[in-house]
Amino acid sequence: MKKLIIFFVFALLFNCHNTAQVNPKQQAVINAEPVEIPLKNGKAKAYFASGCFWCVEAIYESVKGVEESISGYSGGHSKNPTYDASNTGRTGHAEAVEIIYDPNIVSFETLVDVYFASQNVTQINGQGNDRGSQYRSIIFYQNEIQKQIILKKKEALAKKLGVKIAAEVYPFQKFWVAEDYHQNYERLHPNNSYIRNVSIPRLNRFKAKFPKELLKSQEH
Template sequence: MKTVGIPFVLLLLLTSFGCQSKNKSEKPELVQKEELEVSKKESFTESELQKYETAYFASGCFWCVEAIFESVKGVKEVYSGYSGGTENNPTYEQVSYGQTHHAEAVEVYYDPKVISFTQLVQVFFGSHDPTTLNGQGPDRGAQYRSIAFYRNDAEKKIITDYMAKLQAENVYDRPIVTEVKKFDKFYMAEDYHQDYERNHPNNSYIRNVSIPRLNRFKANFQSYLKEGAH
């Protein structure tokens, strides 16, 4: 997207709400007390999660993406992290400032008896703009690129077939630039990033970017939402 002609004030506003802004890098202990007063979330042990399937996606700030998949029925747990690059044990500072080849990504544990991988792919494409190269919303850089990861040929076919369907139906005005990438490894993000939207609803990035994005998704995918997530 060209920025020529966009008022300086608007550019400044977008920058202030970006994922690399001070507001996003704040750790929980620096956030106001009222942001911690949130609803409790069901938790699962590692052994309990092993009963479920996993899927991996990247589509911008992982705070936003985690919250979207958490709202989907059949999804048991979602973790924020890093994937798609070659560097071992990346940190948030390295990834968010484009110092690695990784993207902010999520690991989704889901019950295939309730939600299918095909439906998760639909959630992925329906909750972001897959025609934006190296960015999403106010966030720019390859660390925020769109990636649909697959673990086997069947998952790859589901992704590519759905992309072809979207293109054939002219759902978007521009070509889809989503990477279809073989899953290799997922690195868990630092603890303070997990459930960030839930735990910090008053953070300015959450209020102005994450929550509106989540609400747009909910409006279009009501039949996919968990009970009480409408």
């Protein structure tokens, strides 16, 4: 009986601790109404987080119809996040990319397919050895149509693979552009050890299994 009482006391304390860790500012982000970015010069924008943004930026720029991929931070509650601040895990932000694309060439649905095809869909809080909430997988939606596209594809993939898909689904709020030295990192630093051993292999794994007609002809 004594052991049972001790168990319930610890369970209660653990549950209280978990409740105490819920950040109301982060919950407000998750529950917010999505912000929709209007077309500009016929180009649309989409937002994804999937581990290191150096990797994700290069992956999306290999897709036809993607004009540019910009590294930054999104999904958190703090303003003006920096690389150092986001790495603490306290800002709520994840490393993310802003995809500028031509919707007449590539659809949002295809961009979501690219997202799932370019990562370990079951890994929580990271990709590969990049671990922490700043590397977690998030797909951002800007309206109800995008939300339903994401949820249906996520559900179908979970059913097909028989696994739980780690990607979170957030209403888009704001994208903070990362420091200049992070932009186009894979292209500008091809001999960097991380790029050679992590980014390029991840890119090539994606390209090997994605339909060739949807990819640009550049080689790595």
